[in-house]
Amino acid sequence: MELHQQGDSIFWFDLEANGLKEFISIYVVIDEKISIIETGPASGHARLLDALSTLNISPNDVSYIIPTHIHLDHFGGGGHLMNVCKNAEALVHPRALPHVINPEVLWSGSQKVLGKIADLYGKPTPIDSERVFSVSNGDEIDLGTTKLKAIFTPGHASHHITWVRGKTAFVGDSLGLWYKNLKRAFPVTPPRYDHDLALESIAITKELDLEWLNYTHFGPRECKGALVQVEEEFNAWMDIVRKGVTNNSSPEEILEVLLNERDALVESQRSDHPIQFNFGSERVATHIVSVHGMLDWLRRFNDKS
Numbered sequence: 001m002e003l004h005q006q007g008d009s010i011f012w013f014d015l016e017a018n019g020l021k022e023f024i025s026i027y028v029v030i031d032e033k034i035s036i037i038e039t040g041p042a043s044g045h046a047r048l049l050d051a052l053s054t055l056n057i058s059p060n061d062v063s064y065i066i067p068t069h070i071h072l073d074h075f076g077g078g079g080h081l082m083n084v085c086k087n088a089e090a091l092v093h094p095r096a097l098p099h100v101i102n103p104e105v106l107w108s109g110s111q112k113v114l115g116k117i118a119d120l121y122g123k124p125t126p127i128d129s130e131r132v133f134s135v136s137n138g139d140e141i142d143l144g145t146t147k148l149k150a151i152f153t154p155g156h157a158s159h160h161i162t163w164v165r166g167k168t169a170f171v172g173d174s175l176g177l178w179y180k181n182l183k184r185a186f187p188v189t190p191p192r193y194d195h196d197l198a199l200e201s202i203a204i205t206k207e208l209d210l211e212w213l214n215y216t217h218f219g220p221r222e223c224k225g226a227l228v229q230v231e232e233e234f235n236a237w238m239d240i241v242r243k244g245v246t247n248n249s250s251p252e253e254i255l256e257v258l259l260n261e262r263d264a265l266v267e268s269q270r271s272d273h274p275i276q277f278n279f280g281s282e283r284v285a286t287h288i289v290s291v292h293g294m295l296d297w298l299r300r301f302n303d304k305s
């Protein structure tokens, strides 16, 4: 397994859950206390343990297991990892807490949104309520010589947290997906997405004086110029979805416009980037789910006004 190093205390690797390369990066922060940020889905559990052993870390030495949010591709394997890392505590958003103690609602909701991809990810296992804690916005976790600060960044999900350590942020899905060879990020906005909150969260992230945005999908991105690009892309997608609604376009027709007009998607098709071939037959599954999420938000937003 190839391990990458960022500075002298962060290691990260490609989880390759379900054999998918360049989809999920997992970060291990080494200080006096050891933290694992994101676990990936249950289907990545064995690979995650391999990585710990390559890093010479005994599961018993892990202090914190910390997701940005609890969608299956980020924390579906959280309970599995907690069962092995006997001394670890998990830290989540208050809204996520009941769903990691009893993941049944999360699981049935995931099956509904993701279909058979949920089965490929695998079912989450419950976490003992005495070992999982909720954090408040602004809370700092003492890792020894450094701290990890929770910044609530709702939008992609209402329970999303960006974790900040110095000039590095673990951004989860709050800034969309980003791949080095595509250069640009693009939104990932499943149902229950909130566009206003997503833009607010981007603005909050802009205030943080960061050098690195550590994406889950995929890898560390230099912060310089990135947040402006992310904001533009989120707005451009929503404009296309809005126009689609005005023209009575189907979600598939809206997706077609995005695939043809947005540079990162055009480029990803040209380069056969794996994001386009998510789970083989489920091509562009990620993007159609994002279109549905944006449509869902427009519907809810219009209902409000």
Ligand SMILES: [Zn+2]
Pocket: 069, 071, 074, 156, 157, 173
């Ligand atoms: Zn997510």
